[in-house]
Amino acid sequence: MVAAYILIDVKKGFTERVVEALSMVDNIQLLSVVTGEFDIIIRVVTDELEDLYQLMIDSIDPIEGVNDTITSVVEKEFK
Amino acid sequence: MSSDSRRTRKAKSSLSKRLLFYTLALSSSILYAIFVVLDGYISHEILPDGYVFATISWWLGLAIFTIIVIILALPLRTLTTSSEVREKVKSRAPLGTYLDPNFRGIRIPPWEVLKFVLLGGFFMGVSTIIYFQMIDKFDAATFVPLMSFVIVYLLIGDFLTEKDGPTLIELQAIIMITLGVFISSASRSEFDLESLAITLIFLNGTSAGITISHKKATQWKDPVTRRPLDSLAIRYYSMLVATIITTLMFLLVINEERVEMLKTQFIASIFPVGLSMILATISYIFFIRALEMGKMSIVNSLTSFSVIASIPIAFIANWIFPNEFPIDMGGSLGIVLKSVGAILVLTGMISLALSDAKILALVKVSEDGLKEIDKIAAMKGVARVSVLAGKYDILITIRTRSMGKGYRNTIRKISALPNVTSLKTMAILKEWSS
Numbered sequence: 001m002v003a004a005y006i007l008i009d010v011k012k013g014f015t016e017r018v019v020e021a022l023s024m025v026d027n028i029q030l031l032s033v034v035t036g037e038f039d040i041i042i043r044v045v046t047d048e049l050e051d052l053y054q055l056m057i058d059s060i061d062p063i064e065g066v067n068d069t070i071t072s073v074v075e076k077e078f079k
Numbered sequence: 080m081s082s083d084s085r086r087t088r089k090a091k092s093s094l095s096k097r098l099l100f101y102t103l104a105l106s107s108s109i110l111y112a113i114f115v116v117l118d119g120y121i122s123h124e125i126l127p128d129g130y131v132f133a134t135i136s137w138w139l140g141l142a143i144f145t146i147i148v149i150i151l152a153l154p155l156r157t158l159t160t161s162s163e164v165r166e167k168v169k170s171r172a173p174l175g176t177y178l179d180p181n182f183r184g185i186r187i188p189p190w191e192v193l194k195f196v197l198l199g200g201f202f203m204g205v206s207t208i209i210y211f212q213m214i215d216k217f218d219a220a221t222f223v224p225l226m227s228f229v230i231v232y233l234l235i236g237d238f239l240t241e242k243d244g245p246t247l248i249e250l251q252a253i254i255m256i257t258l259g260v261f262i263s264s265a266s267r268s269e270f271d272l273e274s275l276a277i278t279l280i281f282l283n284g285t286s287a288g289i290t291i292s293h294k295k296a297t298q299w300k301d302p303v304t305r306r307p308l309d310s311l312a313i314r315y316y317s318m319l320v321a322t323i324i325t326t327l328m329f330l331l332v333i334n335e336e337r338v339e340m341l342k343t344q345f346i347a348s349i350f351p352v353g354l355s356m357i358l359a360t361i362s363y364i365f366f367i368r369a370l371e372m373g374k375m376s377i378v379n380s381l382t383s384f385s386v387i388a389s390i391p392i393a394f395i396a397n398w399i400f401p402n403e404f405p406i407d408m409g410g411s412l413g414i415v416l417k418s419v420g421a422i423l424v425l426t427g428m429i430s431l432a433l434s435d436a437k438i439l440a441l442v443k444v445s446e447d448g449l450k451e452i453d454k455i456a457a458m459k460g461v462a463r464v465s466v467l468a469g470k471y472d473i474l475i476t477i478r479t480r481s482m483g484k485g486y487r488n489t490i491r492k493i494s495a496l497p498n499v500t501s502l503k504t505m506a507i508l509k510e511w512s513s
Contacts, residue, residue: 036505
C-alpha cells in the first residue's frame with residue numbers, strides 16, 4: 001500500500017474543471033482546494049509505486065488546467 | 080452505460096468531507112428516531128415485558144445481521160484505478176464497501192482493537208439491562224430526557240482522548256443542543272430522585288462507555304493498509320457480546336410468564352423487531368463512521384437530533400396507523416416546549432457546521448528534524464502528520480475552529496521548533512473525501 005500527496009498548481013480559471021476531473025479518479029482519498037502556493041492537494045492510495053506512476057500518467061497529468069504537480073510519497077504517518 | 084453518464088454519476092457521488100460527516104450523523108439520528116417509534120409500538124402491542132423484548136431483539140438482530148454481513152462480504156462491486164486504466168487494473172470489493180469503504184469482509188480483528196470493541200459490547204449489554212430494569216420500575220418520561228446529558232461525560236472524554244478540548248463555540252453549540260433535546264423530551268416529565276441518580280451514574284455511564292470504547296476502536300489503524308477497523312465489524316462483535324450479556328440477564332429473571340410470552344409472541348415479533356434491529360444496526364454503523372471523523376461530544380450532540388426527528392416520524396406513523404401509533408404531545412405547552420427545543424437544537428447544529436477550519440502545513444526540517452515529529456504530533460489541533468519523500472519533509476493536517484486559533488495553538492509552535500527550516504501554510508477552502 002502506497003500513500004502519496006500530490007500538490008497541484010492549476011491554471012487560472014480551471015480549478016472547478018480540475019476538481020471535477022479529479023473527482024472521477026477512484027484512488028483519491030482526499031481532495032482539498034487550498035489557498036497559497038498550490039491550488040489543490042490530493043491524497044492518493046495505490047497498491048504499488050507502479051500504480052501511482054500509472055495514475056499520474058493516465059489520470060492526473062492529462063487533465064486540462066493542471067500546470068504543475070509535485071508528488072510526495074508518505075514514508076510514515078502519525079495520528 | 081456510456082462514459083459520460085458514468086462520469087456524471089461518479090462526480091455526483093463525491094461528498095465534501097464536512098457534508099459526509101453531518102450526513103452520517105444526521106442519517107444515524109433519523110434512523111434512530113424511526114426505530115425508537117417502532118420500538119414504542121412493539122413494547123406496547125407485542126412484547127410488553129422488557130426482558131423478553133430485549134432478548135428477542137438482540138438474538139433476532141444478531142441473526143439478521145449475520146446474514147446481511149455474509150451477503151455484504153460478497154465481492155460484487157467493481158473497483159477501478161482510474162477511467163483510463165479501467166481495463167488494466169480491475170479488482171472486486173465487497174458489497175459492504177457501499178456502507179463503509181473500509182469493509183473488507185468478515186474477519187477477526189487483532190486483540191489491540193478487538194478489546195475496545197468487546198468493551199463497547201459489554202457496556203451495550205449492561206446498558207440494555209439497566210434500561211429495561213428502569214423501564215420496569217419507572218415511567219420512561221422521568222429518565223429518558225436525562226440521558227441527553229451523556230454529552231457532558233463525552234466532553235470530558237474528548238478532553239482526555241483528543242488532546243484538544245472543545246472550543247468555546249463547540250461548548251456553546253453542545254449546550255444549546257443538549258438543552259434543546261432536554262426541553263423537547265422533558266416537556267411532559269416529572270422527575271424522581273432515584274431515577275435521576277441511576278440515570279446519571281449508571282445509564283449515562285454505560286452509554287458514555289460505549290461511545291468512548293468505540294471511539295478508541297475507530298482510532299486504530301491496520302499497520303500495513305493504514306485502514307481503520309470497519310464499522311460493520313465494530314457493530315457485529317459488539318452485538319455478539321451484548322447478546323450474550325442480555326441472554327445471561329434473561330436467564331436470571333426467567334419465569335413461566337416470560338417463557339410463555341417468548342413462545343406465543345415470537346412469530347408475531349419477527350417482522351417488527353427484525354425491521355427495528357436492521358434500522359438500529361444501520362443507524363449505529365453511520366454513528367461509528369461519524370465517530371471516526373469527529374469528536375465524540377459533537378457526534379453525540381448531532382445524533383441527539385433524533386429527539387426532534389421523532390416528532391414528525393411519530394406524526395407520519397400516527398397518520399398511517401392511528402391505532403398502533405397514538406400521539407400525545409402534552410397539550411399546547413408541550414408543543415411550545417418541543418418547538419423551542421427544536422429551534423435550540425437546529426441553531427446549535429448550524430453554529431457547529433459553520434465554525435470549522437482545516438489548515439495544511441508543508442514543512443522542511445534540518446537533518447535531525449524528523450526527531451521532533453512526536454512533538455508535532457502531540458500538539459493541539461494536529462490531526463495527522465505525514466513524513467514525506469521529496470521536496471517537503473512533513474505534511475501536517477491541522478483541525479481548528481478558527482484560523483486564528485490554528486495559528487496561535489499550532490502554527491506558531493511548529494515554526495518555533497529549532498529544526499524547522501521552512502514552513503508553508505495553506506488553508507483548506509473545500510474538501511472532498513472518497
